[in-house]
Amino acid sequence: MNICVVGSGYVGLVTATCFAEMGHSVIGVDVDAAKVDRLSKGESPLYEPGLSELLHRNIKAGRLSFTTDLPLAVSRSLFVFVAVGTPMGADGSADLKSVLSVARSVALTMSGYRVVVIKSTVPVGTCRLVAEEISGVLDGRKLEVPVPFDVVSNPEFLKEGSAVNDFMRPDRVVVGVSNPEVSEVMRELYAPFLRNGHPVIMMDVLSSELTKYASNSFLAMKISFMNKVAQICDKVGADVMSVRKGMGSDPRIGLPFLYAGVGYGGSCFPKDVQAFVRTGASIGVDMSLLEEVEKINEQQKNWAIQKIVESYPDQTALKVAIWGGAFKPETDDIRDAPSISVISELLARKVLVSLYDPEAMSGLRAVFPSGVEYCENPYDVLKDADILLLLTEWREFRNPDWDQVKSLMKGTLVLDGRNQYEASDLAVHGLSCVGVGRGCFTGQP
Numbered sequence: 001m002n003i004c005v006v007g008s009g010y011v012g013l014v015t016a017t018c019f020a021e022m023g024h025s026v027i028g029v030d031v032d033a034a035k036v037d038r039l040s041k042g043e044s045p046l047y048e049p050g051l052s053e054l055l056h057r058n059i060k061a062g063r064l065s066f067t068t069d070l071p072l073a074v075s076r077s078l079f080v081f082v083a084v085g086t087p088m089g090a091d092g093s094a095d096l097k098s099v100l101s102v103a104r105s106v107a108l109t110m111s112g113y114r115v116v117v118i119k120s121t122v123p124v125g126t127c128r129l130v131a132e133e134i135s136g137v138l139d140g141r142k143l144e145v146p147v148p149f150d151v152v153s154n155p156e157f158l159k160e161g162s163a164v165n166d167f168m169r170p171d172r173v174v175v176g177v178s179n180p181e182v183s184e185v186m187r188e189l190y191a192p193f194l195r196n197g198h199p200v201i202m203m204d205v206l207s208s209e210l211t212k213y214a215s216n217s218f219l220a221m222k223i224s225f226m227n228k229v230a231q232i233c234d235k236v237g238a239d240v241m242s243v244r245k246g247m248g249s250d251p252r253i254g255l256p257f258l259y260a261g262v263g264y265g266g267s268c269f270p271k272d273v274q275a276f277v278r279t280g281a282s283i284g285v286d287m288s289l290l291e292e293v294e295k296i297n298e299q300q301k302n303w304a305i306q307k308i309v310e311s312y313p314d315q316t317a318l319k320v321a322i323w324g325g326a327f328k329p330e331t332d333d334i335r336d337a338p339s340i341s342v343i344s345e346l347l348a349r350k351v352l353v354s355l356y357d358p359e360a361m362s363g364l365r366a367v368f369p370s371g372v373e374y375c376e377n378p379y380d381v382l383k384d385a386d387i388l389l390l391l392t393e394w395r396e397f398r399n400p401d402w403d404q405v406k407s408l409m410k411g412t413l414v415l416d417g418r419n420q421y422e423a424s425d426l427a428v429h430g431l432s433c434v435g436v437g438r439g440c441f442t443g444q445p
């Protein structure tokens, strides 16, 4: 089938590449000419495991191309996937400027039936707005025979760092349609991705739009809940990792997404929780539950600073070495990463900061061009550091050479913001480890 995907960011680029991998003819569109230029040469502008290889293969096979020319792409495609950004607006609601501007351009271009698929995360009711925008523009053109079209909601659930795998093997695909005839083509499109029995869940458009916000908000709520449990654990001397196991083994609760840490970040949870709160407010539904989720997350981002101040009330000439700056492992994305608030606060306190991250350093350099010493490997950051602070649980930080760590550092404190280490293991090497929600835990059952 002929598909165009508008927006070539984390979602759009993965969507375009994976559809091409399934044999479709795909055109990726973006307004950013420099991005399109790099993509046309087969260079991925973002780090996502497995993506570069698929990108190369499909460009070479002639199934995938990129352009800034939206009319050209729409003229050649039956499906127009919209995967542009929906950033947080000034009042916390989702900014739909890009989505609606794409809708208008599509309307001005399409000469025959098109399926416009909204993949961007958009508030409930947006597909209706998109359809109105398209019809309005069509009316403006006073066509004698109106061009038929369908607007479909197809929220995306991929996670950064495993985006290709999530798209190629989704747990489920949610599709919201207002015209039952379009369900069949959507099922056909996704069938090759769902060979393992996972379903395409068909529903009405409003429920589909809502499913996306309900899912992200629920996941954010699980994390904030565990961060609250971790605060209790710290006070009473319990271990949040044991509590997680005990709770999560109940299948009604489940183990995933119960990790306490330095707070959730990324381009989606923070903005989607806020947007969902705004949706509630706009229709008179009290969303204080989610306001609390957000408040707990903001507090949690301060965890490292609190621990540093407790151990070093005077921070004169203090040096903190940081491992990891990306908002999670396997990505170069630093949007709303907890590292940004931690580093800002450390610099405001005149603390010396050194940092290593395998993929996110160029992004962090743009945010903190001075004040942070960037190092090319995890051990260089440790020279004369008083504290080692783990903010992102990259695999390469899992089993470091603790003797080397100890010999390079001036101090002995390891702040484990992702609960990757056992205090008793580090004690053997002369290091004291403080985790999240296991601060008082001695390692003795």
Ligand SMILES: NC(=O)C1=CN([C@@H]2O[C@H](COP(=O)(O)OP(=O)(O)OC[C@H]3O[C@@H](n4cnc5c(N)ncnc54)[C@H](O)[C@@H]3O)[C@@H](O)[C@H]2O)C=CC1
Pocket (backbone or CB within 6 Å): 006, 007, 008, 009, 010, 011, 012, 029, 030, 031, 032, 035, 083, 084, 085, 086, 098, 101, 102, 119, 120, 121, 122, 156, 157, 158, 159, 160, 267, 268
């Ligand atoms: N990043 C993620 O893991 C996920 C994101 N989403 C949602 O998908 C949407 C896109 O997110 P990302 O891919 O992360 O954003 P992104 O910021 O990485 O990419 C958006 C792209 O759209 C382009 N763009 C903006 N306006 C355009 C226009 N008028 N015409 C053509 N291109 C345009 C931008 O230049 C950019 O390359 C958002 O609504 C987000 O909430 C959904 C699931 C996962």
Ligand SMILES: O=C(O)[C@H]1O[C@H](OP(=O)(O)OP(=O)(O)OC[C@H]2O[C@@H](n3ccc(=O)[nH]c3=O)[C@H](O)[C@@H]2O)[C@H](O)[C@@H](O)[C@@H]1O
Pocket (backbone or CB within 6 Å): 121, 156, 157, 158, 159, 160, 161, 216, 219, 223, 256, 257, 258, 259, 260, 261, 262, 263, 264, 265, 266, 267, 268, 269, 327, 328
């Ligand atoms: O809409 C989106 O953009 C996406 O948002 C999240 O995906 P993503 O933000 O890429 O990454 P996650 O793995 O969900 O992690 C988000 C944040 O939560 C943190 N987290 C995650 C899990 C956990 O148990 N504890 C925890 O603190 C991570 O460190 C990270 O900062 C969702 O998991 C995806 O399903 C969704 O498609």
